[in-house]
Amino acid sequence: MIEVRNLVKKYADHPAVDDLSFTVDRGQIYGFLGPNGAGKSTTMNIITGCLAATSGEVRIDGHDIYKDAREAKKLIGYLPEQPPLYPDMTPVEYLDFVAQAKGVGKKDRADAVYSVMEKVGILDVQNRLIRNLSKGYKQRVGMAQAILGDPKVIILDEPTVGLDPAQIVEIRGVIKSLANDHTVIFSSHILSEVSEICSRILIISHGKLVAEDTPQALESRFAVKPVLNASVKGDPTAIANALLSVQGVSDVNISEVKDDGVVDVIVTCERGVNVLESISLALLQNNCLLLRLEESRASLEDVFMELVGDPAVPQIAEPEPEQTLEVDAQALLDGSIGSAYDAHELFNTPSDADEGQTVSDPQPDDPTDDVQQEGGETDDGNL
Amino acid sequence: MxxxxxxxxxxxxxxxxxxxxxxxxxxxxxxxxxxxxxxxxxxxxxxxxxxxxxxxxxxxxxxxxxxxxxxxxxxxxxxxxxxxxxxxxxxxxxxxxxxxxxxxxxxxxxxxxxxxxxxxxxxxxxxxxxxxxxxxxxxxxxxxxxxxxxxxxxxxxxxxxxxxxxxxxxxxxxxGQLSQMLSGTSGVTAIVFAFLILLLSLLVFFVTKSKTAGWLVFFVLEVPIIVISFLKPTLLEGLLPKVFGVLSxxxxxxxxxxxxxxxxxxxxxxxxxxxxxxxxxxxxxxxxxx
Structure with a gap:
């Protein structure tokens, strides 16, 4: 459907997009993922013909975006990063204008405009001036503009930025509903969003494509070791012993010992070994009660970091010598930590500092804690 | 449209x-x-x-x-x-x-x-x-x-x-007024043209953001003017009001x-x-x- 070949875009001498090639198939949702400044918007601007590439080729359904611009652009609906709205028009007037410019016939125009307004949910504000609409509604008018005229390809540049969580869910619903008869490319730097909606993910960094696959495949391809979070009631030393005795468990971290005797443990397992049953059995045999055991999947976040992360980023998760001291200080302040610390000294696990960080920092930086829970909305909280 | x-x-x-x-x-x-x-x-x-x-x-x-x-x-x-x-x-x-x-x-x-x-x-x-x-x-x-x-x-x-x-x-x-007021001696013409060419090349530079294009326009237009003003100054005489007239x-x-x-x-x-x-x-x- 979309063919991008050897795309290069240089600003002065700085390459924003550097020899990017990929193809996009019909009827799927593609997530375009990358950190800020990776070249996402530039690439989208080139695909939609808003920007000319320094070299390379873009074909939409066989039509070259420059040589056969009109035919190619008829197939595209585009929502740029900043929705291109005229503040002195009402949504109805604006959409009517876009429909006319897209060549929708006079008879069908009113229906087409009405149906897109219904789809994105702006019927109740259709006669207000766009200038007076909230950011969320403006974004939706922009969406309506993009999907107007039923283009085969819909390209959305960060469509959920600046919306409140409820609106984000709605917009995601709209994007999902488009997948049936459109090809959707949408960019985001929010991983959970991409893994939730997209059927395929393109990760770009510094203008280059670093990975392309389904979310599941990416996760399994790059997954770090599976991690389990458990809450166990019992003696910390006994728990650690019991867990380490289980075949397939490679590491045990006691993250917190609560006052009521419940111990939170992070268990790192070998890949491809099912340890759930043996863990519960081992704990029971050692007179420890398993209260909670959940699998936190290796997340896309890890993949993402691995692929695009600056050298500085992994260091956050890396053990730092000073942090052992922090544990000492914490341990002195809070007696309950003492046992956790002891347990570690006892087993001398290599992840002292990891644990130390969890203890000293209530906002976990540890990658295992960043793992998105089912449909993980962690990132959305930041919006 | x-x-x-x-x-x-x-x-x-x-x-x-x-x-x-x-x-x-x-x-x-x-x-x-x-x-x-x-x-x-x-x-x-x-x-x-x-x-x-x-x-x-x-x-x-x-x-x-x-x-x-x-x-x-x-x-x-x-x-x-x-x-x-x-x-x-x-x-x-x-x-x-x-x-x-x-x-x-x-x-x-x-x-x-x-x-x-x-x-x-x-x-x-x-x-x-x-x-x-x-x-x-x-x-x-x-x-x-x-x-x-x-x-x-x-x-x-x-x-x-x-x-x-x-x-x-x-x-x-x-x-229009300028074209009537300015005399047409070759020296004045050459200077005024040089000035106009400078303006034009600045505009070209501003629009294209390319120094090369700006210099190119400047030299391509300026060199013939200098050459003509030395070799055949009579050609330049009376040219100024004409050119200004075209622009008015x-x-x-x-x-x-x-x-x-x-x-x-x-x-x-x-x-x-x-x-x-x-x-x-x-x-x-x-x-x-x-």
Whole structure:
């Protein structure tokens, strides 16, 4: 459907997009993922013909975006990063204008405009001036503009930025509903969003494509070791012993010992070994009660970091010598930590500092804690 | 194109600018009609157009300043680029919308001669002269609006756009007088040309952001002037008034105001308009490559 070949875009001498090639198939949702400044918007601007590439080729359904611009652009609906709205028009007037410019016939125009307004949910504000609409509604008018005229390809540049969580869910619903008869490319730097909606993910960094696959495949391809979070009631030393005795468990971290005797443990397992049953059995045999055991999947976040992360980023998760001291200080302040610390000294696990960080920092930086829970909305909280 | 045209026209009259522009013209034309035809009992209604042609200096920048600069500032140009319409259609749509706004005061002013005629039963008022002058007034405005539109496509700031349109129109406004005042000795000509070439290459540099292009224009034009001024200075003599005469858009309008139908001048206005529309399209296309 979309063919991008050897795309290069240089600003002065700085390459924003550097020899990017990929193809996009019909009827799927593609997530375009990358950190800020990776070249996402530039690439989208080139695909939609808003920007000319320094070299390379873009074909939409066989039509070259420059040589056969009109035919190619008829197939595209585009929502740029900043929705291109005229503040002195009402949504109805604006959409009517876009429909006319897209060549929708006079008879069908009113229906087409009405149906897109219904789809994105702006019927109740259709006669207000766009200038007076909230950011969320403006974004939706922009969406309506993009999907107007039923283009085969819909390209959305960060469509959920600046919306409140409820609106984000709605917009995601709209994007999902488009997948049936459109090809959707949408960019985001929010991983959970991409893994939730997209059927395929393109990760770009510094203008280059670093990975392309389904979310599941990416996760399994790059997954770090599976991690389990458990809450166990019992003696910390006994728990650690019991867990380490289980075949397939490679590491045990006691993250917190609560006052009521419940111990939170992070268990790192070998890949491809099912340890759930043996863990519960081992704990029971050692007179420890398993209260909670959940699998936190290796997340896309890890993949993402691995692929695009600056050298500085992994260091956050890396053990730092000073942090052992922090544990000492914490341990002195809070007696309950003492046992956790002891347990570690006892087993001398290599992840002292990891644990130390969890203890000293209530906002976990540890990658295992960043793992998105089912449909993980962690990132959305930041919006 | 119709979509753009309708949208632009609507926004002109929804906002203040369209009404302001029309009002400005009607007030100024009205004043001159009153002064010439009623206060001084002259049947030469066409002189009203002649006298108020200075108003373009203010009115055209007001009309054109937002046309493309504002699209860029609001980032709505991205919509125009991604719609299945060509830049030529976009530019023409916008241009015709401005012409329509401009046509309103001109058409209204064409009603006045009938009123004047009521007070001038002797029939000295020549309707043909008046309508020729009105047509020329419209053509002059069309050419200047195209210039202003081009200036608007160079920047994303409305104020900058208005100022440079004003300067450009002032330049062609004064050109006629300048061409008569300047003597044609070869030395003066060479210096003035050198200065103009410098301005032109600066403009090229500003538009293309390429030093190479700026220098290239400067040398390609400047070297022949220097060579000629040393080898054959007589060639340069009298060239200055001629060149300035070519650039003086206003001068051509004045002959119409005297009641002459000058097809050559009419063609000149149309050429200027087309030329600057082409420049505008190029300037919009060029932005994609930046």
């Amino acid at each position: 119709t979509a753009i045209f309708k949208k632009e026209l609507r926004s002109y009259f929804r906002g203040m600018i369209g009404c302001l522009f029309v009002a400005l013209f009607l007030v100024v034309i009205g004043l001159y009609v009153y002064a010439i035809c009623f206060a001084n009992s002259s049947p030469h209604y066409e002189y009203a157009y002649y006298n108020c042609s200075f108003i373009f200096l203010i009115a055209v920048p007001v009309l054109t300043m937002r046309s493309i600069a504002e699209e860029r500032r609001q980032k709505t140009d991205q919509l125009l680029y991604s719609l299945p319409v060509s830049m030529t259609q976009v530019v023409l749509g916008k241009y015709f919308a401005m012409l329509c706004v401009f046509a309103v005061p001109v058409l209204v002013s064409c009603v006045y001669p009938f009123l004047v005629h009521l007070y001038d039963p002797s029939g000295y008022l020549s309707f043909s002269a008046v309508f020729v002058a009105a047509g020329a007034f419209f053509l002059l405005g069309s050419a200047l609006i195209a210039i202003g539109m081009f200036m608007s496509s160079l920047t994303e700031n409305q104020i900058v756009s208005a100022v440079i349109s004003f300067i450009a129109i002032l330049f062609v406004y004064l050109m 858009v206003y001068e051509r309008f004045y002959s119409f105001a005297d009641g002459l139908v000058d097809l050559k001048s009419a063609l000149y206005f149309v050429t200027v308009a087309v030329l600057f529309l082409v420049f505008t399209v190029q300037s919009m296309e060029k932005r994609r490559w930046s």
